[in-house]
Amino acid sequence: MNDLTILISCPDQVGLVTNITRILASHQLNIIAMREFVDEQNKAFFTRIACTGVFEETEKLKEKLLQNLPDEAEVTLITKKEKQIVVLVTKEYHCLAEILIKNQFKTLGANVKAVIGNYEELRDFTEKLGIPYFYVTHIDKDKSQFEKQVKEIINQFDADYLVLAKFMRILSSDFVKDYSGKIINIHHSFLPAFIGANPYRQAFERGVKIIGATAHFVTDNLDEGPIITQHTTHVDHNFGVKEMIRAGKEIEKKVLLEALELIFEDRVFVSGNKTIVFK
Amino acid sequence: MNDLTILISCPDQVGLVTNITRILASHQLNIIAMREFVDEQNKAFFTRIACTGVFEETEKLKEKLLQNLPDEAEVTLITKKEKQIVVLVTKEYHCLAEILIKNQFKTLGANVKAVIGNYEELRDFTEKLGIPYFYVTHIDKDKSQFEKQVKEIINQFDADYLVLAKFMRILSSDFVKDYSGKIINIHHSFLPAFIGANPYRQAFERGVKIIGATAHFVTDNLDEGPIITQHTTHVDHNFGVKEMIRAGKEIEKKVLLEALELIFEDRVFVSGNKTIVFK
Amino acid sequence: MNDLTILISCPDQVGLVTNITRILASHQLNIIAMREFVDEQNKAFFTRIACTGVFEETEKLKEKLLQNLPDEAEVTLITKKEKQIVVLVTKEYHCLAEILIKNQFKTLGANVKAVIGNYEELRDFTEKLGIPYFYVTHIDKDKSQFEKQVKEIINQFDADYLVLAKFMRILSSDFVKDYSGKIINIHHSFLPAFIGANPYRQAFERGVKIIGATAHFVTDNLDEGPIITQHTTHVDHNFGVKEMIRAGKEIEKKVLLEALELIFEDRVFVSGNKTIVFK
């Protein structure tokens, strides 16, 4: 007996749930938990099904599902296997530390293969926790050279996801395409407010009473990819820029780690520029 | 074409989802949203299914479902019809007002038929908003006399639910049994902390930094029925008992109204002494 | 014996607290609570002092304080007297209802003198609760005519504050100047995100996981006045525009009422385009 998670997305039509559950039953699979959602705007259907059963024949099952679903259907069968990730950083420690601590104590739900930094600040800490650290400076290079080097390192590791844990370089369209749907970023702002540089200064100048952070998939459009999780926290007139940054860091790590947990448990679908999150 | 919500609870066994969805398909019903949960502790299965379709034959459908489900299965078919409620109050206005305002502007999801109070304080306000107010004092009566009078009023109205909106009398076992699963209370505390009288004074004396409120179904055990919703809010040393009560009232009305919304949308199952809430 | 609240703002300099407290002592005033803040950016000092004592001579006290403070100092002495407000509305009831309910039960901290609406939708409800309702349509008028009529009504009432409770007309610079620092608005968005029309549709299209609302003083710049309070609430992929609006209304009334409570207790200073809020 074993666990299987099935993710299906396809154009919506009548009878999908019945169709799918009939096929699962014919394979002696027992449905433990099932979530589905219809995006009415895009007429798209999404389901996440957790099953138990005996399945030597996942390929046959996938084929059968595809035969009985609309043409554009995407079917993913996931047997429990830990995700592999590579983390990209610059100088700030707070998100990286949260990831590496959970990695160290086996509660991350993924396995950190490597950390890549465009500065050396975080090498010492990373290596103390037994993770290889790769330094690739962006200085005196054009972006394509820099990204080529980064890719060479990433590609050694067969990573399921790249996590930008306060990585402060903007990635090119080409880079993003190469890892489409696989790059997760933490944005130091409650998007769409305060897009771009220095959001905490912007927040301070505006006198806001709340700051927030946003975890999102990275797409071509800077700060505009599908949002996965967001949280906010209250600030007041006593907060200068420095205090806002400190409070912001606490929110950033909370938001990023929550997004990662959801992704590593295969709970997040992307639909256009939005996400569907089956919590 | 019409909307139908189906609620099913039964002992868990393999193939329930498949069984159910097959029957729905054979009745040409299209599943819009489906939520299910298996209570592993009690080996119980719960599902809420929202469908569209043509169904002159809800009775036949119900029968067919019951035939194909375990013996103890409960099946409820709900076509969109507004719930009817009676509200019981004592002297405090904050929960009642929130209910009557939403009732007035047709955003409550239910229809307030009457308000019953054991004091006269809230008559004027209730009647201003066009709702009949019934005064039944508990003074100089034993509990059974008091409750008999209350029941006589309730029973005029064919209410789906009784809402205790800061009703400060403890109801007898007999009364509770007569409306089993239909009485919702707002408890002025974050249960199970500070059970009983004067929770805000208890909270103040203990120096807590958070207070809360709990909406729950009423059962025989005072303050011990299945919890539907809870929220908390921060307090600090500046809060005396009076300020705690004021903050508590804001939480109480928020918690109660959220619980009512969930119940009126048929999203709440009771399983033993707990609830399953399909948000 | 009596209560007195003293508000002082002035350029910051050494010794202000000592100076002020010495003068209060010489008037036999006992300080119950004192809050102060120095805005380092603008070198400005703000204090709110709650005292008890006997003070037939508030004018003398004010004069003495002014003599001993920097030239630009502003000193306000407030003896407990209920604030008077006029509320402006359009069609949505949720903020108005919250205000009128608290007004009805004497827990608003202010007294609603009148409601002015540019539609008739809310007349019936307002009048049921005994508050005069004035209808001024904006149709077939230019803005200055419309505002002239509105002002004539306001000016009958000697209002301390104007509350825009989902009033959907943009006020002219001239109007705003006439009631400078006295107009409070609830903005249906977490400013500065989604400025302008249809923020919930914008939020829906962007796929945000949080929505919020902002209470602010109204200044010349639309949506850009000093922020008083903000709150957010989580949403997810199940929320369409309609559900976002419903959730948004709950946040809007919470944010507005919290702002009003702070203002009516004289806890809010404006400093440039920000507020200082002594909670």
Add this chain to the structure above:
Amino acid sequence: MNDLTILISCPDQVGLVTNITRILASHQLNIIAMREFVDEQNKAFFTRIACTGVFEETEKLKEKLLQNLPDEAEVTLITKKEKQIVVLVTKEYHCLAEILIKNQFKTLGANVKAVIGNYEELRDFTEKLGIPYFYVTHIDKDKSQFEKQVKEIINQFDADYLVLAKFMRILSSDFVKDYSGKIINIHHSFLPAFIGANPYRQAFERGVKIIGATAHFVTDNLDEGPIITQHTTHVDHNFGVKEMIRAGKEIEKKVLLEALELIFEDRVFVSGNKTIVFK
């Protein structure tokens, strides 16, 4: 020029603020921020004053303050000097890791001198981050022997505070007295709910919709010391005991670290069995 934080607690009487500020002025101290609170129940006055100035003579200043305040006054003058702490643990890593990470990156506001554990599980991680780890088993010892050994280690380090970061042994009255007001504990529950062992199982059995955690000073009464900070988080029917524990850990570390930050910035007074926290 230098920073000085002054903490004063004493029986309340008229004129305290004036008295105190006059003395500070006579020492050429400039008040940057001042917070005060009167505990009406206990007729006690508390103030925290942040000043700048030149003060070779802190002893003289303290003496002068004491001479001019009621007899039982306590005056503490704090010049900026990092707090020293010792952390006690058992097997769970989450609170310890948060403390050691902030210690490593100098953002804790204190300096971790040592970690003492009654198991060996956390030695490896602690030493990786360069902090000495002392193992003292409680097995085959009576409590007084165990605590004697723990004290010997603590006393090597001249610690300002002992932090119980999920330390699962109950300390004796004698031990607690020796470090009176200096021991901070994180309690795995929203006190006063679910006191004692296995709170998450209790929470699960009760079907609560919220769990929380409490940081408090340790006193003789188990789980009954003055509460410093509390937070809660929502749970639902999908949470088994395991998921509640996981969610609980996130709250525990947040609550503990927030309490430590407040304590290390000298923002917390204890008054009877409550705290006054000047945020």
